[in-house]
Amino acid sequence: MxxxxxxxxxxxxxxxxxxxxxxxxxxxxxxxxxxxxxxxxxxxxxxxxxxxxxxxxxxxxxxxxxxxxxxxxxxxRRRSLENAWLEALAQQPESYAPSAEDYALVRDAIETLDRLLGGLPLRTRKAFLMNRLEDMTHVEIARSLGVSVATIERDVKLAFTHCYLASLDAMPDGTTAHLASVRP
Structure with a gap:
């Protein structure tokens, strides 16, 4: 063609x-x-x-x-993230049932986060998510992934920078999304 x-x-x-x-x-x-x-x-x-x-x-x-x-x-990848959120939600007490609006907001946040992390190496994405979503320290992440703390520090910094720059590109008025507060 x-x-x-x-x-x-x-x-x-x-x-x-x-x-x-x-x-x-x-x-x-x-x-x-x-x-x-x-x-x-x-x-x-x-x-x-x-x-x-x-x-x-x-x-x-x-x-x-x-x-x-x-x-x-x-x-x-998005489906995997959504399933992980649903599994975490299933472990919550039955009295905690998110509304359809909450579910839609979380799904939108997951898709945004996935898009912003796109293009990063798997370990970098994983380290960032472990840090931000699971509240794991750099030492805990390094131990879990079998790499040095310095490597995790670089990975998390790279992911933050990547997300920040991607969010600047995505926002027409130049404002940035506050990814640090995205939690399931």
Missing amino acids: HTPTHSPEQTADALYRDHHSWLHAWLSRKVGCPHQGADLAQDTFVRVLGSNELGRLDEPRAFLMTLAQRVLYSFW
Whole structure:
């Protein structure tokens, strides 16, 4: 599909028309749900629109598969975070039952946190979450992950900096999100 004469929008449109059904079916099989597959296919095409590689596509399905796998990875990571929150919630007394609004706020916070931590190495994300969500000290995290305290200090600092910079990019007016207060 190498078509340098087409605009990125025309290329994205052609990709959508030619490959959406295939991508939707593939993602639906991966997650076991056609509705979730449709959402993930749409998320993939949103990434297509933001791609700088649209002008030089030789293998459109390989390109779409790479983007879809990234979307799928983010989906599973978000689902894992949500399940961890639900497990923590299940351990709370029955009298503590969050409202639908509280649940929506926590889910939004989880998705925001996941997006802000995207692109960081797994250990760095894990150390940050252990520190911020589980109130673990750097020494406890280092012991748990089998690395030095200095490594954890660097990882947590990197995650804070990454989140701060990502939040600046995400906020149109330049204000920042206060991630330190995000707790389940």
